[in-house]
Amino acid sequence: MTHTDSRTMRRVLRREIAGTIGLLTDEHDFRAMRRYRSFTFDDHAAYLKHVEGLLRTRALQGSHTTVALFDPEEYAEFCTQKGLDPDNPSSRTRFTARLAVTGPTLPYEGQPLSDLLPALVDEAVRQATWEYATTLLARLGACTSCGEDLARAAFARASDLLVRILDTAPPGNRHLVCSVTGPPETLVAALHVADTDGDVKLDETEALEFTTVLALGLATESPGGLVIRASAPGNPDRVYGWRLRAYGLEPLTAGEVFDAYCTDVESGDLISPESNVDYCEPPDLGEVKPAQGHNH
Numbered sequence: 001m002t003h004t005d006s007r008t009m010r011r012v013l014r015r016e017i018a019g020t021i022g023l024l025t026d027e028h029d030f031r032a033m034r035r036y037r038s039f040t041f042d043d044h045a046a047y048l049k050h051v052e053g054l055l056r057t058r059a060l061q062g063s064h065t066t067v068a069l070f071d072p073e074e075y076a077e078f079c080t081q082k083g084l085d086p087d088n089p090s091s092r093t094r095f096t097a098r099l100a101v102t103g104p105t106l107p108y109e110g111q112p113l114s115d116l117l118p119a120l121v122d123e124a125v126r127q128a129t130w131e132y133a134t135t136l137l138a139r140l141g142a143c144t145s146c147g148e149d150l151a152r153a154a155f156a157r158a159s160d161l162l163v164r165i166l167d168t169a170p171p172g173n174r175h176l177v178c179s180v181t182g183p184p185e186t187l188v189a190a191l192h193v194a195d196t197d198g199d200v201k202l203d204e205t206e207a208l209e210f211t212t213v214l215a216l217g218l219a220t221e222s223p224g225g226l227v228i229r230a231s232a233p234g235n236p237d238r239v240y241g242w243r244l245r246a247y248g249l250e251p252l253t254a255g256e257v258f259d260a261y262c263t264d265v266e267s268g269d270l271i272s273p274e275s276n277v278d279y280c281e282p283p284d285l286g287e288v289k290p291a292q293g294h295n296h
Contacts, residue, residue, distance in 0.1 A: 019063060020105070022070030022096035023051060025117050032072035036087040052113040065108045067116060068099035069124045103127075129187050130209040133180075133216045140219055154219035157247055158211045161218075161285070162191075165228065168283040171195060172232025178210055180217035180224035180244065189213035217244040227257070228282075237274075240282040251282045 024030045030044040041047040058065050078095050079086040099105065104124040106116065137151035166174065174193040179186055191210040194201045217224040226249065227241030240257055242249035252260075258279040262271045273279070 019058065020066045020068055020096050020100040021051065021055070022068050022092065022099055023117075023120065024070050024072075025121055029070070029072050033070075038087050038089055039092075048113055048117075055108045055113070056110075059108065059110055066100055066105045067108055067120060068096060068103050068105045069120055070096065070099070126189075126206075126209060129189060130212055133187055133189075133209075133212045137212065137216055137219065150219055151215070154215040154247075155211060157218055158215035161249060162207070162211055162214065164285040165226075166193060166200070168285055169228060170230045170232065170235075170238055172230050172235070175229045175231075176210065176226065177228075178214045178217070178224065178226045180213055180220075180222050182220065182222040187213050187216070214244075218247050221246045225252070225260075227260070237277045238280055239277060240280050242282060249285070254280050257281075 024033060024044070024047070027044050030041075030047065033039045034042065041050075055065055055067070075092070075095050076086055078084070078098070079091055082094070084091040084094065104120065104127045106120050106123055108116065137154065140150040140154075142149055143153075165176070172195055174191075174195065176191040176193070177188065178190075179188045189206075189210040189212070191202065191206050214226065216222070222244065224244040225241055226244065227239065230238045239261060240254075241252045241260075243252060244250075258273065261279060262273050
């Protein structure tokens with residue numbers, strides 16, 4: 001009887017343990033892990049099927065599982081730094097435990113793996129974009145004229161502009177995209193804002209990432225733009241935007257917004273405009289434009 005009670009209690013305790021699974025999302029990463037003899041899977045599709053089965057089983061047992069993006073190159077570096085044997089399951093476990101704290105992760109909530117995989121990759125891109133933009137901002141240092149921290153000033157400026165944009169936007173849900181072009185690549189950040197009868201909700205992490213990318217564009221005077229799409233029941237969606245300028249935003253005309261949305265980026269061919277969408281000029285943000293460059 002005591003033995004049975006112990007097994008029952010262990011089953012209860014297992015439900016209290018949160019777990020993390022490091023997931024190899026694509027064939028390239030999967031092939032990289034096959035060089036380790038202790039990694040016994042030989043087919044990526046079968047591997048994903050087994051992962052999904054494990055996730056479902058844990059969910060049915062009442063266990064919470066977090067899915068992390070497993071990068072073989074980062075794993076190899078981790079093992080080198082820690083003096084671990086990469087061809088050992090316990091090393092992969094230790095790396096996965098670190099991913100639960102530092103890496104891009106998503107909770108498993110019963111969704112198909114086909115939905116979870118792209119969402120996890122998007123989360124990884126978001127985190128990498130924010131980290132890269134933060135690093136570039138930090139390198140700006142202080143203003144040689146007044147000593148003010150340029151990154152802090154740019155972030156404050158971007159925060160103020162974001163507040164003005166949301167305050168002047170029409171009622172409804174808003175989807176904002178900010179892109180900053182520069183070597184070696186274009187950085188893109190998105191922000192979703194839900195507005196239900198004046199109750200505005202947004203994800204703080206998304207807002208931080210969005211503001212950071214906008215701040216980088218303003219501080220470095222890099223080519224870029226910001227567009228917003230506002231949607232409300234019973235009304236056409238409104239789309240408008242700005243191009244980035246030194247510490248400011250320059251409104252796009254309705255024609256420029258139309259051209260941006262109705263031109264194929266790759267071929268340059270025209271695309272039919274969406275129905276029930278107004279491409280328009282942005283509202284006045286109600287601000288005094290700062291001086292060119294860093295504003296003393």
